[in-house]
Amino acid sequence: MAYTPQYGPGTSVVAANRRKQMNPGQELERMRSITEEDVVLVLGHRAPGSAYPSAHPPLAEQQEPECPMRKLVAPTEGAKAGDRVRYIQFADSMFNAPSQPYQRTYTECYRFRGIDPGTLSGRQIVECRERDLEKYSKELIETEMFEPARVSLRGATVHGHSLRLAEDGMMFDMLQRCVLGEDGVVRYVKDQIGVPLDRPVEVGKPLDEEWLKAHSTIFHSLVGTAYRDDEEYVEYVKRIHSLRTKYGFIPKEE
């Protein structure tokens, strides 16, 4: 019988959302549209329209050593062209953001190729070849994994994911890279490292609390779904914890 991955335990809506994001067979809901030029502007790695700087000659032009792995694994577009490795980093508010660092890493590993994610408590960075990065970034920003007020692109100075929200519902950002306009639309006025942009980049309107609660992948007992309410999840984590603790003592069967 063919193996069917389960992606994760749990009976709650949070667990279901986690599984949905991780499962590459499930299409993520497209919530907004952002142009490729806007993605390039917010990333801040190159000027829009400029050529991709390269780290090495295209694979077709260089002599590849004889290697069975290279025959097995097809290079991504960025690797084929010899692009530089660049990054995108997200900070997700604990107040019902639609994704969170570990979730992002799992999701990206299931959905994308040629990536190197870095997972921290309040931020998640993913590195890959530049043209692959732009393609992946567009998907991460346009789909339900992004929310203009609770998720933010932050290359540096990420503090804010665990703070209370501002009065207008925006996550705290010391550099105020994105601003909620009077028309209710969030605009990035700085790129992800805090350099002011020539023109603002619109990422749409913040979504309402109902939507956030229904699409969150974070357990939160005060504003969302409590972890302890998902008995299956608790049981699973307890089991893993128990097994790895016991294994630390290298138990021997009598």
Place this chain on the structure above:
Amino acid sequence: MTDATFPQCRIVPLRMLKPETSERLLTAIAAIPGIRRIMVNGPGLPATVPYGPARGSPNPNTNRQSIRIGDTDLALRVQVANVVIEMENASVVDALRELCDGFFTAFPYQLQTGRFMKNAPSLVDYTKYGPGVNPDLIGLADPRSRDGPVLLRERDC
């Protein structure tokens, strides 16, 4: 050393406040008789990017503004998250609670009582003010800042 008998309380709104809201709140608090000291706390909003690739470049931020309390200007360097208040006597807490009940209508707040300000000079106070510091200054200003606390005269409020 600060007289430890002065009661203190802390207002913690569920959301961090905009400068305009902070101005209205602080003006209303300062107008209550019996307030000795007010300290505004929150995450910092530096004028320049402090670290990262854009380090040293200007950091325009609509939340870093100058607000006016009575006749006195106060340059906000933080996004207001908590307001710590020292009072002449504990009965002022009731007036503060009444004020907050009317003020925070869009989102809830907590009013906590306890000790929230330093009552003895620490090493940073010693390096900033030297020996024999005025006890009312302790714990009020950011030790890294060159500015002192803002003084509100009673007739300003």
